[in-house]
Amino acid sequence: MRIEHWLYAVPLRLRALFRRRRVEEELAEELQYHIEKKTEQYIAEGMSVREARQAALRDMDGLERHKEECRDMRRVKFIEDLLKDVRYGLRQLRRNPAFTAVAIVTLALGIGANTVIFSLVYAVLLQPLPYHQSSRLVVLNETTPKVGTVGVSYPNFLDWRSSTRSFTQMAAVESVDFNLAGVSQPENISGDAVSPNFLSMMGVHPLLGRDFEASEEKAGTAPVVLLTYSLWRSQFGADPNAVGRTINLDGRGFTIVGVLPPSYRGIDKTDVIEPIGVWATGDSDATERGGRGDLVVVGRLSPGVTLAQAHVEMEGIEARLAKEYPKANDDFGVKLRPIRDVFVSGMRPAILVLFAAVMFVLLIACANVANLFLVRGAARSKEIALRIAFGASRSRLIRQMLTESFVLASFGGILGLGLAIGGIRGMARLIPTDLLSGATINLNGAVLLFTVAVVVLAAFIFGLAPMAQSTKPEVQAGLKEGARTASGSKAQGRLRGVLATAEISLALVLLAGAGLMMKSLYRLLSVSPGFQPHHVLTMEIDLRTAQYSKDPAMLNFWQQVLERVRALPGVKSAAAGTVVPFTDSHDRSDITVEGMPLVSLGSWPHPDIHVVSPGYVSTLSVSLLRGRAFTDADKKSEPPVALVNQMLARKFFPREDPIGKRFIFGHPSAKKLPDWITIVGVVGNTKLYGLANPARLEVYVPLQQYPQNDMNLVVKSAVNPSALISEIRGAVASIDKGQPIFAISTMKQLVSDSSGERRITLVLLGAFSGLALVLAAIGIYGVLSYSVAQRTHEIGIRMALGARKGDVLRVVLGEGMILVAVGVGIGVVAGLGLTRLMASLLYGVKPTDPLTFTAVSLILAGVALLACYIPARRAASVDPMEALRYE
Amino acid sequence: MSRPSDLVQGTLDLLILKILALQPLNGWAISQRIRQISGGILQVSDGSLYPALHKLEQEGWITAKWKASENNRRAKFYSLTRLGRKQLEKEAADWNRLSSAITHVVRLEEA
Numbered sequence: 001m002r003i004e005h006w007l008y009a010v011p012l013r014l015r016a017l018f019r020r021r022r023v024e025e026e027l028a029e030e031l032q033y034h035i036e037k038k039t040e041q042y043i044a045e046g047m048s049v050r051e052a053r054q055a056a057l058r059d060m061d062g063l064e065r066h067k068e069e070c071r072d073m074r075r076v077k078f079i080e081d082l083l084k085d086v087r088y089g090l091r092q093l094r095r096n097p098a099f100t101a102v103a104i105v106t107l108a109l110g111i112g113a114n115t116v117i118f119s120l121v122y123a124v125l126l127q128p129l130p131y132h133q134s135s136r137l138v139v140l141n142e143t144t145p146k147v148g149t150v151g152v153s154y155p156n157f158l159d160w161r162s163s164t165r166s167f168t169q170m171a172a173v174e175s176v177d178f179n180l181a182g183v184s185q186p187e188n189i190s191g192d193a194v195s196p197n198f199l200s201m202m203g204v205h206p207l208l209g210r211d212f213e214a215s216e217e218k219a220g221t222a223p224v225v226l227l228t229y230s231l232w233r234s235q236f237g238a239d240p241n242a243v244g245r246t247i248n249l250d251g252r253g254f255t256i257v258g259v260l261p262p263s264y265r266g267i268d269k270t271d272v273i274e275p276i277g278v279w280a281t282g283d284s285d286a287t288e289r290g291g292r293g294d295l296v297v298v299g300r301l302s303p304g305v306t307l308a309q310a311h312v313e314m315e316g317i318e319a320r321l322a323k324e325y326p327k328a329n330d331d332f333g334v335k336l337r338p339i340r341d342v343f344v345s346g347m348r349p350a351i352l353v354l355f356a357a358v359m360f361v362l363l364i365a366c367a368n369v370a371n372l373f374l375v376r377g378a379a380r381s382k383e384i385a386l387r388i389a390f391g392a393s394r395s396r397l398i399r400q401m402l403t404e405s406f407v408l409a410s411f412g413g414i415l416g417l418g419l420a421i422g423g424i425r426g427m428a429r430l431i432p433t434d435l436l437s438g439a440t441i442n443l444n445g446a447v448l449l450f451t452v453a454v455v456v457l458a459a460f461i462f463g464l465a466p467m468a469q470s471t472k473p474e475v476q477a478g479l480k481e482g483a484r485t486a487s488g489s490k491a492q493g494r495l496r497g498v499l500a501t502a503e504i505s506l507a508l509v510l511l512a513g514a515g516l517m518m519k520s521l522y523r524l525l526s527v528s529p530g531f532q533p534h535h536v537l538t539m540e541i542d543l544r545t546a547q548y549s550k551d552p553a554m555l556n557f558w559q560q561v562l563e564r565v566r567a568l569p570g571v572k573s574a575a576a577g578t579v580v581p582f583t584d585s586h587d588r589s590d591i592t593v594e595g596m597p598l599v600s601l602g603s604w605p606h607p608d609i610h611v612v613s614p615g616y617v618s619t620l621s622v623s624l625l626r627g628r629a630f631t632d633a634d635k636k637s638e639p640p641v642a643l644v645n646q647m648l649a650r651k652f653f654p655r656e657d658p659i660g661k662r663f664i665f666g667h668p669s670a671k672k673l674p675d676w677i678t679i680v681g682v683v684g685n686t687k688l689y690g691l692a693n694p695a696r697l698e699v700y701v702p703l704q705q706y707p708q709n710d711m712n713l714v715v716k717s718a719v720n721p722s723a724l725i726s727e728i729r730g731a732v733a734s735i736d737k738g739q740p741i742f743a744i745s746t747m748k749q750l751v752s753d754s755s756g757e758r759r760i761t762l763v764l765l766g767a768f769s770g771l772a773l774v775l776a777a778i779g780i781y782g783v784l785s786y787s788v789a790q791r792t793h794e795i796g797i798r799m800a801l802g803a804r805k806g807d808v809l810r811v812v813l814g815e816g817m818i819l820v821a822v823g824v825g826i827g828v829v830a831g832l833g834l835t836r837l838m839a840s841l842l843y844g845v846k847p848t849d850p851l852t853f854t855a856v857s858l859i860l861a862g863v864a865l866l867a868c869y870i871p872a873r874r875a876a877s878v879d880p881m882e883a884l885r886y887e
Numbered sequence: 888m889s890r891p892s893d894l895v896q897g898t899l900d901l902l903i904l905k906i907l908a909l910q911p912l913n914g915w916a917i918s919q920r921i922r923q924i925s926g927g928i929l930q931v932s933d934g935s936l937y938p939a940l941h942k943l944e945q946e947g948w949i950t951a952k953w954k955a956s957e958n959n960r961r962a963k964f965y966s967l968t969r970l971g972r973k974q975l976e977k978e979a980a981d982w983n984r985l986s987s988a989i990t991h992v993v994r995l996e997e998a
Contacts, residue, residue, distance in 0.1 A: 004970055008947030026953075027937075030914060030963045034933060037915040059933045069938035073945055 009075075016074040027070055035060060082403060089404035093411075099376055100408070103369045106778075107412025109771055110365030111454050112419035113358040115443075117764070118450045119424050120431075121355055123439040124347050126446070129339065130263040132203020133300075137339040138167075138307060139267070140297040140314065142332050146606040147588065149335055151292040153328065154285060156321055160297065163317045166310035167299035171195035173267050174279055174295040179544045179740050182248035183235060186740035188542060189249075189271035191225070193279030199226075201300055209243040209258025216275035219286060223254040225272040229262040247272075251545030251738075254278075265438050267296065267342060290328035298339065311336050330601035343437045350761040353838045357513060357768045360506045362458060364775045367499040367506075369408070370462040371779060374496050375786050405463025406456075413455035417443075420451070430763065432756045493787065497819055500776075500783045504823025504864060505830060507776035510769035511856035512831040516842055517762040519852055523844030524755050529581060530686035530695070532621030533747035535572075536714055537721035538580045540743040541732065543709040551636075551707040557735060558703060558711060562613060564731040570719045575615035576703060576711040581688045582750040583712075583743070586610065591699065593652045593663040594676065604667070607648060607697035608688060611706045617643070617683055619716045620747070627659045627681030634702040640677040641705075645698035649682045658682055677701070690754040692843050714747070721746050761841060773860065776823075777867040784816045785871035795875055796883025805876040812875045816868030823864075824857050899931060899939050901982055904967065904975040907949055911966035913956060914940060940965060948974045 016023050035056045042052035060066065071077070093100040131137060141149045142156070154172060161170045174193040179186060196212035205211070206226060215221065225247065227236070236242040246253040254274070266273070276286075285291035301310055314334040322329040387397065421443060428441045541561070548554045558576055565574040579586045586608035593605070610616070614630045625646060634641055642663070649658040662676040685695035703711070717724055725744055732741055752759070788795070795808055835847040845852070906912065906920050918936050921929055943949045948971030956962040967975070 005947045008950065008968065008970070009945055012945060026963065029961070031937060033913070033960065033962050034915045034918075034937075038933065061932060061934045063934075066934040066937055069934075070941045073938055073941035075945060 013074065013076050016076045017079060023074075027067060031060070031063060031067065081399070085400045085403035086407055088400065089407040092404060093408060096376065099372055100411075102778075103372050103408055104411045104415055106365045106368050106775060107409060107458060108415035108419055109775070110358075110362040111409075111413050111416030111451060111458065112423060113361050113768060113771065114454050115416060115420035115447060115451045116423035116427055117351075117354050117358045119420070119441050119443060119447045120427065121351055122444070122446050122450070123441045124344055124351055124436065127439060129343065130204070130265055131339070134339055136301045137202070138299050138301060138310065139337050139339050139342050140170075140299060141335045141337075142292065142318075143335045144332050145603065151295045152297050153289050153292050154280070154295060155287065155289045156318075156329065157295065157297050159321055160314065160317055163320075164299070164310075164313060166302055166305045166313045168302045169197055169201045170297055170299040171198035171201055172276055172295055172297055173198065174276065174293060175268055176274070176279055177542065178249040178272070179251075179542060179738075180235075180247070180249060181251065181545075181738045181740075186738050188540070188740045188742040189231065190269045191272040191274060192266055192268070192270050193274050193276045195276050198273075198298070201298070204261065204264055206258035207261040208240060209256070211258070212275040216277045217280075218277045219280040219282075221275060221277035221281065223249075223252055223274070223278050224257045225249070225254045225274045226258045226260055227256055228260050228264060228266075228271055228273075231271040232259045251547075265343075267298070268437070269434075288328075289325050307336055307338065327601070331603075343439065346757065347435055349838065349840045350757055353513065353841060354761065354764050354768075356834075356837075357510055357765055360510050361768050361772050361775070362454065363461070364503045364506050364772050364779070366458050366461040367503045368775050368779045368782070369458075371496050371499050371782055373405070373462060374492055374499075375782070402459065402463045405459040409455045409459035409462075412458070413451055417448075417451055427760075427764070430760050432753055435757055496783045496786070500780045501819050501823040501826065503772075503776040503779040504820055504860065505827035507769070507772040508824055508827025508856060508860050509831040509834055510765070510772045511860060512827075512835055512853055513838060514762065514765045514769040515852040515856045516835055516838065516845055516847065516849060517758065517765050519845045519849065520841065520843040521755065521758050521762050524691050524758065527687070527691040529691060529751055530622060530684050531581060531747070533751045535718070535721050536620065536716050536747040537724060537728075538583075538712050538714050538743070538745055538747055538750070539725075539728065539741050540710070540712050541739060541741055543739070545738070547736075548709055554707050554709055555704060558613060560735050561713070561732060562615075564734065565713065565715055565728055568724060568727050568731065570717050570724060572716045572718055573615050573619045574713060574715045575613045575619045576713050577610055577612040577616045578708055578711060579610070579688075580620075580712045580714060580747070580750070581686050582690060582747075582754045586688060589665045590667060591663045591665055592668050592674075594661065594674075596652065598668075601667075605648075605651075605697060607644075607699045610698065610700045611703055611708050611711075612700050613703045613711075616714065617700070619714045620686075622686055623684040625682045625684060626657070627679070629681055629683075630700070630702045632704075635704050638705075640675065641680045641702065642677045643681040643683050643700035644679055645683055645685045645695070647685050647695050648697045648699065649679075651697065691751070692755075712743070758841060758843070773863055776860070777863050780816060780819060780864050781867040781870060783819070784812065784868050785874065787815065788812060788871045788875040791875075792878055792883045795878045796880040799878065799880040800884065808878070809872050809876040812872035813865075813868050816872070817865065820861055820864040820868070824861055827860075828853055828857060898982070899935070900943060901975070901978045902929070902931075903939060903943060903965075904948060904971055904978065907965055907967045908972065908975055911952075911964045913962040913964050915962070917965070943971070946970075946974075 035053075038056035038059060039049075039052045042055050043049060047055065057063065128134065140152065140160075142152050143149055151174075152172070154174075157170070157172045164170065172193075172195045175190065176193050177188055177190045180189045194212070196214050196216050199206070199211050207229065209226070212224075212226075216224065227242070227247075232238060232242060235247075236245075243256055243258055245256055247256055248254075249272070254272075260273070264270075280286035285293050285295075299310075301307070311334070314336065318329070318332060318334045322332060384397065388394070424441060424443055431441070543554055543557060548557060562574050562576060565571060588606050588608050590604040590606050596605075612630065614632055614634070617624055617629045626649075627643075629643065630641070644658060652658070653661060658679050659681070661679045663679070664674045664676060668674060683698075683700070686698065687693060687695060688698070689696075713728070715721065715724060715728065729741055732739055795803075799805075799808065831853065832848050839847050902921055903917060906917055906924070912920065914936055917940075918931055918933065921931055940949070940951075944951055944965070948968060949965045950968050951963050951965050953961050954964045956964075
């Protein structure tokens with residue numbers, strides 16, 4: 001019924017709008033036909049032609065009025081009025097090009113900044129994850145008081161899965177990596193080993209080929225992989241026949257059973273996935289209850305079960321497992337996170353702070369434009385009074401003015417969008433990709449929708465303020481007062497003052513935020529990392545093929561690589577270590593120091609372990625505080641030795657010389673004699689996990705005594721270290737040309753990336769607060785110059801009566817500085833409250849840091865003073881004669 | 888507003904729908920037909936007929952088509968739609984109820 005109605009109505013209304021001329025002609029023709037027929041009738045009744053025509057017209061009784069009634073019936077009057085208002089608005093904007101340009105640019109900056117930041121908000125916080133009902137997916141880790149969140153033990157996972165009722169499904173995801181060979185340049189690629197039900201649980205279907213099968217969970221299953229879409233394209237040219245072929249990973253042939261869809265997003269960076277049975281084959285972690293690598297568990301919550309309920313159940317299961325396997329599970333707990341949190345990582349606070357900041361910028365921009373509107377509204381008050389006098393309804397006037405605001409805001413929006421396109425690109429370049437964990441920042445439908453919403457919001461904010469003033473039906477006053485003095489109404493002046501004050505307050509809050517970030521970053525960058533990052537290059541080599549399965553082959557490779565790299569021109573020293581600072585997690589192990597009181601398993605000392613070649617400590621310039629560093633003489637055949645860091649030395653040997661003291665890895669055993677490791681040196685603490693993180697216990701052991709297959713080279717050079725990359729590649733290829741080199745970076749870059757998030761926040765917040773400062777200065781400048789222009793006459797009289805230039809300057813400046821002082825005062829109070837919200841981004845500075853607040857208040861006051869000075873000067877240079885004559 | 892020929896509010900729609908239910912007509916012909924049928928009692932002013940027609944068209948009750956009338960002149964002919972037929976039934980029923988009620992009241996004998 002309703003639908004049938006619209007079937008008729010919609011085409012009619014569209015026609016009324018878009019074929020208006022035609023519809024009008026038809027209306028005229030229809031009525032004309034009637035009149036002519038009537039005329040004919042009258043003629044037939046005996047009237048003369050002229051009389052008949054007049055009579056027919058008279059019968060129609062107001063042709064135009066009835067035409068208008070017919071038009072009303074079309075129900076498109078609202079839209080027609082709107083179009084009329086838009087045209088009127090455009091005319092108004094064209095008439096004041098300077099006003100229009102300033103307003104549009106101001107709005108464009110505010111809207112553009114909002115669009116840019118929202119694209120980040122959307123990409124990281126809002127964009128739906130490409131999984132089926134992703135809100136029901138949970139990522140589980142184990143926790144231990146010693147290190148916090150850790151990987152899950154695979155045997156524990158199997159017990160979780162068989163005991164849980166809170167989850168309909170669970171899948172293990174172990175991150176793995178491979179050396180990809182048989183390609184132009186060998187590469188190290190990342191992957192996940194997953195339980196066979198993983199993809200179906202996530203709601204992901206392979207683009208080509210098949211999903212894993214349940215049987216592929218068991219150790220000993222044939223090596224198979226699914227390729228990600230991007231690897232399929234880069235290595236196989238998107239060849240559909242790739243399925244069924246083999247790919248050479250770690251020197252073994254893996255059968256490609258399928259390709260993942262392009263939308264697939266791994267829990268971490270992924271190029272291939274394999275069934276967990278392939279990983280379990282020969283990996284001792286798969287059977288060892290105490291083995292905790294990088295395994296996480298993903299589960300789908302059962303219908304109706306909350307995260308908290310699931311947590312309670314998992315803790316119960318974990319407590320039971322701790323009782324059953326006290327050695328492996330003592331003090332372990334379970335941590336549950338919605339899967340979204342894994343992707344959002346630590347970016348959330350920074351993003352929210354930036355989002356709040358751009359909202360402030362938008363408000364300032366709106367206040368500025370509202371002020372411009374007020375000034376112009378004042379000039380137009382006579383016109384408006386006239387229109388009210390002629391019977392225009394108040395709501396009609398409001399609608400018309402709002403339309404004008406919308407037209408202006410739309411132009412601002414379009415220009416802002418243009419700015420945002422560049423801004424988004426710039427910002428995307430600024431953010432290190434690993435901070436985004438796979439999210440792509442771009443201008444998409446959601447962002448555009450947001451921009452439209454901002455445009456509407458802005459139009460209302462700056463459109464409504466002046467309206468409160470100018471549609472008050474003070475018709476009489478409006479008509480009576482001269483065009484110029486009409487605008488000097490006290491209420492309007494006050495509103496403009498309030499707007500300027502608000503702008504200054506908002507700008508102060510932003511400046512305080514930026515100031516605090518700047519101080520944090522300064523503090524952070526002046527923290528010593530414990531090593532010297534200059535001129536040091538690092539790169540990773542992972543020996544994964546069968547030829548290196550024996551220790552001597554492995555050690556021989558490292559020996560040769562280091563020898564050849566050290567021989568390269570420009571290289572000062574080179575060494576190898578398991579994990580360089582600021583990259584990944586180090587291996588950790590419990591240690592037992594000789595004579596140490598025995599503590600509970602959960603609080604056993606658990607230092608980071610560096611396995612290093614001789615020369616590592618000196619290449620990174622870690623300070624050697626006591627004893628000696630490693631040498632080539634620390635061989636397998638020699639007694640085991642170690643270096644410890646200062647923190648460990650102080651903890652265990654506060655009053656003794658740590659040199660010569662002994663410890664073992666793991667816990668004392670009654671069965672066999674401890675294999676004591678002797679401490680031969682003490683080195684300074686290094687910040688392994690970022691400048692802001694506290695130092696940890698560290699132990700160094702020599703590579704020759706603890707052979708490793710996965711090492712990072714550190715190369716110190718006399719020249720720009722990046723220039724050495726290709727020569728080092730050549731040196732490695734001359735030993736084994738199938739061996740990939742990856743994670744190439746300068747140490748300096750690593751240190752700087754570690755503060756990347758704060759740096760980006762500072763750059764963006766700094767840009768926004770600078771914008772706010774400029775806009776607020778323009779705002780107060782506008783208010784004062786307008787006020788001066790209005791009072792030229794009054795100033796003229798004062799000067800004629802003997803006021804001096806200095807007096808006038810003082811009065812005007814005073815007027816401005818009152819606004820500034822109030823604005824700064826409110827801003828400081830608001831800032832002290834609001835900067836608390838960014839506490840997690842700060843380092844070494846309190847959110848209420850008085851120095852920062854004082855400094856930004858002074859900066860803002862200084863800039864505002866300058867903005868006041870210009871109109872004040874103008875006021876002081878008023879020629880009294882001119883001013884008086886002007887009236 | 889006291890001219891006897893003035894139509895009770897809303898009845899113009901009913902009249903138009905009824906007349907168009909018999910055959911498609913143009914505006915002029917509709918006005919003639921109303922007068923004819925009612926024996927000259929009901930008169931629709933020339934001006935108010937067209938807004939009413941346009942309203943009914945917007946409601947989807949009648950639809951318009953330009954067709955040749957006598958001596959090849961173009962005129963806008965209105966005809967009833969399916970929706971219009973339903974509306975006519977409804978309005979006719981309403982009218983019958985109303986008029987019989989009023990008739991009933993008018994015929995009450997004074998006590």
